[in-house]
Amino acid sequence: MIQPTAPILITGASQRIGLHCAERLLDEGQPVIVSYRTSRDSLARLRERGAVTLHADFSAATGILAFIAALKQHTSVLRAIVHNASDWLPETPGEEVETFQRMFEVHMLAPYLINLHCTELLQHGGPADIIHIGDDVTRVGSKKHIAYAASKAGLDNLTLSFAARLAPAIKVNGIAPALIQFNEGDDEAYQLKALAKSALGIEPGAEVVYQSLRYLLDNPYVTGTTLSVNGGRHLI
Numbered sequence: 001m002i003q004p005t006a007p008i009l010i011t012g013a014s015q016r017i018g019l020h021c022a023e024r025l026l027d028e029g030q031p032v033i034v035s036y037r038t039s040r041d042s043l044a045r046l047r048e049r050g051a052v053t054l055h056a057d058f059s060a061a062t063g064i065l066a067f068i069a070a071l072k073q074h075t076s077v078l079r080a081i082v083h084n085a086s087d088w089l090p091e092t093p094g095e096e097v098e099t100f101q102r103m104f105e106v107h108m109l110a111p112y113l114i115n116l117h118c119t120e121l122l123q124h125g126g127p128a129d130i131i132h133i134g135d136d137v138t139r140v141g142s143k144k145h146i147a148y149a150a151s152k153a154g155l156d157n158l159t160l161s162f163a164a165r166l167a168p169a170i171k172v173n174g175i176a177p178a179l180i181q182f183n184e185g186d187d188e189a190y191q192l193k194a195l196a197k198s199a200l201g202i203e204p205g206a207e208v209v210y211q212s213l214r215y216l217l218d219n220p221y222v223t224g225t226t227l228s229v230n231g232g233r234h235l236i
């Protein structure tokens with residue numbers, strides 16, 4: 001295989017799933033650019049492996065546009081853009097407006113503006129992908145994360161619109177995970193309840209998202225599709 005040169009951008013990749021996917025792409029010799037909001041030790045390891053790390057706060061249009069400008073200072077081409085950055089905010093009394101705005105900004109406005117402003121970086125004649133990381137919860141909604149689920153549903157719709165707009169030069173797809181990995185502080189009762197929500201009943205870990213990412217990057221005949229990676233939650 002010809003050594004890949006155009007980098008893959010992963011947003012929000014200083015920890016957990018985004019970091020795992022960045023590490024696995026680097027394992028394969030794929031150049032990577034990651035965005036981060038909070039500086040972490042993981043970033044030094046990524047930089048040691050050759051990754052470019054760019055600060056980004058997508059909680060306002062100005063921050064998104066500043067990130068786009070910084071990105072274009074670092075590269076004129078991209079192999080793919082993976083929109084992974086996300087906050088999982090529940091409804092909090094008195095903070096409803098801010099919560100909705102933050103969910104809309106990180107899950108919809110950032111992908112929307114980055115896709116529109118970075119199309120030129122993907123139009124180099126070679127394989128090119130945009131991948132939106134959504135959430136299986138858009139299938140049924142969420143009682144406790146209403147704005148989160150709604151914004152992820154909007155992200156699913158962006159997949160359809162951008163796939164139609166950018167074909168055939170650029171494929172645009174989504175990955176809709178359910179439980180992938182717990183957060184620190186998730187107690188045993190919560191974990192047992194969450195595991196019982198899927199037919200397979202496991203906490204799979206970030207590799208299953210990387211496997212889905214790899215499939216979408218490698219398959220030349222898939223666009224406008226959102227892969228469900230949910231352990232069979234729809235069967236329960």
Ligand SMILES: NC(=O)C1=CN([C@@H]2O[C@H](COP(=O)(O)OP(=O)(O)OC[C@H]3O[C@@H](n4cnc5c(N)ncnc54)[C@H](OP(=O)(O)O)[C@@H]3O)[C@@H](O)[C@H]2O)C=CC1
Binds near residue numbers: 039085087
């Ligand atoms: N983990 C799971 O089980 C599931 C995950 N998903 C989806 O998979 C993706 C990865 O999940 P996971 O690894 O748990 O994600 P995280 O909760 O770890 O979030 C990923 C990163 O997004 C960054 N981020 C959040 N808000 C902003 C913002 N406003 N501007 C810039 N960066 C921001 C965070 O940066 P910082 O740390 O600096 O704040 C964080 O490191 C997400 O899109 C998530 O919604 C879907 C279903 C299940």
Ligand SMILES: Nc1nc2c(c(=O)[nH]1)N=C([C@H](O)[C@@H](O)CO)CN2
Binds near residue numbers: 085086088177182194
């Ligand atoms: N940005 C994030 N989104 C989501 C997370 C997370 O940790 N960060 N976690 C979940 C849960 O795993 C849920 O799928 C099951 O409880 C959903 N989204």
